[in-house]
Amino acid sequence: MNDIYSECTTYNMKRITLRQTKLKDAKELLKCYSDEKAVPLFNSDNCHGDNFYYETMDRMEQAVKFWEYSYKNRYFVRWSVINNSTNEIIGTIEMFHRNADDKYDHYGVLRIDLQSRYETREIISEILEIASENFYEIFDVRAIITKAVPEAVERIIALMNCGYKPTNEKLLIYDDYYVRFCE
Numbered sequence: 001m002n003d004i005y006s007e008c009t010t011y012n013m014k015r016i017t018l019r020q021t022k023l024k025d026a027k028e029l030l031k032c033y034s035d036e037k038a039v040p041l042f043n044s045d046n047c048h049g050d051n052f053y054y055e056t057m058d059r060m061e062q063a064v065k066f067w068e069y070s071y072k073n074r075y076f077v078r079w080s081v082i083n084n085s086t087n088e089i090i091g092t093i094e095m096f097h098r099n100a101d102d103k104y105d106h107y108g109v110l111r112i113d114l115q116s117r118y119e120t121r122e123i124i125s126e127i128l129e130i131a132s133e134n135f136y137e138i139f140d141v142r143a144i145i146t147k148a149v150p151e152a153v154e155r156i157i158a159l160m161n162c163g164y165k166p167t168n169e170k171l172l173i174y175d176d177y178y179v180r181f182c183e
Contacts, residue, residue, distance in 0.1 A: 004138045005074045011134065013126040018079040020071070021092055023064050025080045028089035030060045037116035038091075041155065043147035052113060067094075081114065081127070090118040093127055097139045104171055107179070108141035112155070124158035128180075132162065136182040143181045145171065 002009065008020035021029075032038060033054040042052045054060045067078040076096035080089045091114035098107050110131055114123065131144055145167065148155045156178075164178040171177050 002138070004077055005071065008071070008077060008079075009134070009138070011079075011130045012084075013130065015084055015123055016090075016126050017082040017084055018093065018127070018130060019082065021064060021067055021078040021080045023061060023068065025089050026057060026060045026064045029064065029080070029092065030054060030057060032089075032091045032113060032115045033060055033063070035115050038114060038119065041116075041119060041149060041152045042113045043111045067092075081118075081123075083118065090115050090123075095131070095135055095139060095144075097141055102172075103169075104145065106140070106142050108135055108139045108144045110135070110144050110146040112146060119152070119154050121154045121158040121161070124155050125162055128158060128162040128164070132180065141182070143179050145177050145179045147174070147176050148178055149176050 010017065010019040033052055036053070039051060039053045052063070054063060067076075070076050071078065076094050078092050078094045081091045081093060082088070083090050091112070093113070094111040096109055098104055098109050112124065112127060135141070135144060146159070146164070148159055150156075159178045162180065164180045167177045167179050
């Protein structure tokens with residue numbers, strides 16, 4: 001098993017490619033993080049007040065630098081989501097192993113941030129397929145949880161189709177989580 005924090009794996013699917021987010025991605029990522037329709041669907045829970053709505057290149061670059069710092073310090077991995085048909089960066093995903101003194105200990109938290117026009121069940125399903133096939137082992141987790149607010153209809157359909165179920169419980173103080181256990 002490779003150490004994801006030593007060498008970040010790139011994943012290729014039919015519609016998307018995931019590769020580690022780099023500072024050079026900031027310009028294209030600003031399209032996602034300044035998308036007012038997309039931001040409400042992001043998971044900013046427990047992110048110290050950051051809602052991931054960025055209007056300037058400076059703020060977007062600060063975020064990417066923080067993601068790079070977090071990777072180097074083994075906190076989480078952030079991948080850029082690339083549309084294979086256009087080679088455009090359409091968002092990011094984040095994954096980390098959660099250690100906590102609660103029932104969600106040793107769960108992986110998956111965050112999915114996509115431009116609103118790419119918030120489709122097909123794109124999200126490919127992200128979830130990559131997670132299911134790789135992230136349990138790589139992150140040493142027994143389950144993956146991810147957020148989907150009720151307005152995220154396409155995301156919820158993709159989650160349910162990929163075997164995720166509502167937790168019907170809060171994660172810390174936050175609602176709207178779905179879980180899939182390792183098979």
